[in-house]
Each structure stands twice: as C-alpha cells, then as structure tokens.
Amino acid sequence: MAKSRGRCRVGPMASQLNRTGGCLCGTVRFELKSEPLDAGWCHCRTCQLNSGAPAMAFASVRAGDWVAISGAESVRMVKSSGFGHRGFCGKCGTPLYMKVDHQPETVDFSIATLDDPDAVAPGFHIFWSSKVAWFEPGDDLPKYERFRPETPGLNSTEPPT
Numbered sequence: 001m002a003k004s005r006g007r008c009r010v011g012p013m014a015s016q017l018n019r020t021g022g023c024l025c026g027t028v029r030f031e032l033k034s035e036p037l038d039a040g041w042c043h044c045r046t047c048q049l050n051s052g053a054p055a056m057a058f059a060s061v062r063a064g065d066w067v068a069i070s071g072a073e074s075v076r077m078v079k080s081s082g083f084g085h086r087g088f089c090g091k092c093g094t095p096l097y098m099k100v101d102h103q104p105e106t107v108d109f110s111i112a113t114l115d116d117p118d119a120v121a122p123g124f125h126i127f128w129s130s131k132v133a134w135f136e137p138g139d140d141l142p143k144y145e146r147f148r149p150e151t152p153g154l155n156s157t158e159p160p161t
C-alpha cells in the first residue's frame with residue numbers, strides 16, 4: 001500500500017518488495033528491484049526444453065530490475081531462438097531469465113526460482129498450440145495459440161523473424 005507524503009504517492013522501496021530467489025545449488029542469488037508484471041505460462045517448445053516441464057511459468061520486470069546479488073559470474077547465456085537469449089546457472093543449470101529482442105525494456109524470469117513463488121500467479125497461457133497433449137492445467141486463464149495480441153514490441157501474435 002502506498003503512503004501519502006504531501007502531494008506525492010510513494011510506493012514500497014525495492015528492499016521492501018522481498019522478491020528474492022536463486023538457483024538449485026545456491027550459487028546464483030537475485031533480487032527483483034520492481035514488482036513482477038505480465039505473469040503467464042508459456043507452452044512453446046523452447047520453454048519446454050529449457051525447463052524440462054510441459055510449460056514454464058514466467059513473469060517480467062523492467063530491464064535492470066532482475067539483479068544478481070551473488071554468483072553473477074556463474075550466470076551463462078545461450079541463444080535460444082532467433083529473438084531470445086536465456087540466462088542460467090552455469091553450475092547447476094537452473095533456468096533464471098530470458099531477454100527478447102522485441103522487448104528490450106523488460107526481462108522475463110522463471111517464477112519458480114523465486115523464494116516465494118506463490119507470490120506471483122500466472123494470468124494467461126501463451127503458445128497453447130504447442131501444449132503437450134497430456135498436460136491439462138485445469139484453470140480458466142485466457143489461452144492464446146501463439147503470443148497474446150497485446151504483446152509489447154510485436155505487431156502480431158507471431159514470433160519475430
């Protein structure tokens with residue numbers, strides 16, 4: 001809840017967000033400097049292979065607001081598509097974040113890497129057309145065959161070329 005100080009509204013300080021996380025082995029620890037936004041499930045084949053699961057729950061923060069507070073030297077990057085690069089722990093392989101060319105103002109991160117993953121709930125499904133047949137999430141969230149029509153940085157629901 002924001003406090004009022006005169007005419008200005010002041011929200012919580014980054015340290016008050018209590019949004020920290022890390023990798024499986026504990027080498028990489030990170031802090032989010034802003035509230036996550038745009039959380040969803042991705043069913044694309046790249047996310048399936050990256051996570052080893054039928055879908056990956058992700059959220060976004062402003063570029064620069066996913067900050068490694070320890071283990072930054074262990075983060076490795078891999079080009080995962082024609083428009084995306086993924087950061088992962090070079091020691092244990094935990095998928096940490098993804099940067100996409102068409103959204104340079106944000107970074108997507110794996111919700112499951114948060115210390116409190118219950119704090120960020122997905123609000124939609126993307127790439128439903130790539131869903132693993134036996135995986136039925138059982139929710140009523142909006143489902144999009146590819147990207148959502150309102151995806152920032154895109155003019156359509158198709159991945160950039």
